[in-house]
Amino acid sequence: MKASTQAFVLRRVRWSESSLILTMYSLDLGRMSAIAKGALRPKSAFFGALELFSRSEISVSRKSGRELDTLTDASALDHAGNLRTEPLAFAHACLFAEWIMAIITGTEASHPTFHLLATVLERLSEGPPYWPVLCSGVERLLRLAGVGIEVDRCTKCGEDAGRSNRWDPLSGGVVCDVCSSTGRTVPGGFLEFIRKSRQMPIKQVRSLKLWKGGYRQSFEIMREFAEMHTDSRLKFKSLAVVEDIEND
Numbered sequence: 001m002k003a004s005t006q007a008f009v010l011r012r013v014r015w016s017e018s019s020l021i022l023t024m025y026s027l028d029l030g031r032m033s034a035i036a037k038g039a040l041r042p043k044s045a046f047f048g049a050l051e052l053f054s055r056s057e058i059s060v061s062r063k064s065g066r067e068l069d070t071l072t073d074a075s076a077l078d079h080a081g082n083l084r085t086e087p088l089a090f091a092h093a094c095l096f097a098e099w100i101m102a103i104i105t106g107t108e109a110s111h112p113t114f115h116l117l118a119t120v121l122e123r124l125s126e127g128p129p130y131w132p133v134l135c136s137g138v139e140r141l142l143r144l145a146g147v148g149i150e151v152d153r154c155t156k157c158g159e160d161a162g163r164s165n166r167w168d169p170l171s172g173g174v175v176c177d178v179c180s181s182t183g184r185t186v187p188g189g190f191l192e193f194i195r196k197s198r199q200m201p202i203k204q205v206r207s208l209k210l211w212k213g214g215y216r217q218s219f220e221i222m223r224e225f226a227e228m229h230t231d232s233r234l235k236f237k238s239l240a241v242v243e244d245i246e247n248d
């Protein structure tokens, strides 16, 4: 079967002298893996079309029962040049790509997820601040994946949780003062950030300010939440890169 769609390259792994194995997220085929034979040869038809985060029109040949497609054609629609010239923007894009690959493990297509990825990459390419865009993107990704964070209704009794910042990630988010048993809380600013960011496009999220280290802390709260709901350990290699650049 042959298929064509738009796709973003999320990961490139060198497979042989001249070939690449790509992990991509596509509009019509969802998450996919494909081998691009000869892609590293300068005269390859793929050359320049398969950089990280470039948006390309691709064609693949797909065999049923095989997880790896064979790339037959690729032409770049957007080279994501701005992302690749600014190290901190690039590192945040890598981090979001890691989130996508960790959370989206199935192969069903999701147009909203594709468009979210496109938006996050575009906003990151426009310059700092990067953390609000990343955190808002992750929060939206979790909702699209069916593991949204509940910040308004008590996840135990379903009543309005009011201003409670009591927290139970296992039950799905915030817990009202009555139902709380563990006494665990999250910063109220984290819940407020999520409420606000849901009401606005990602472009505007950049104006939301948190306390010092707040975005980093929010990232950790969402990571722990996602770990519980995906039953997996989430390790993000790019996080150390982001922090190295920030601390330079």
Ligand SMILES: [Zn+2]
Pocket (backbone or CB within 6 Å): 154, 155, 156, 157, 158, 159, 175, 176, 177, 178, 179, 180
């Ligand atoms: Zn309750």
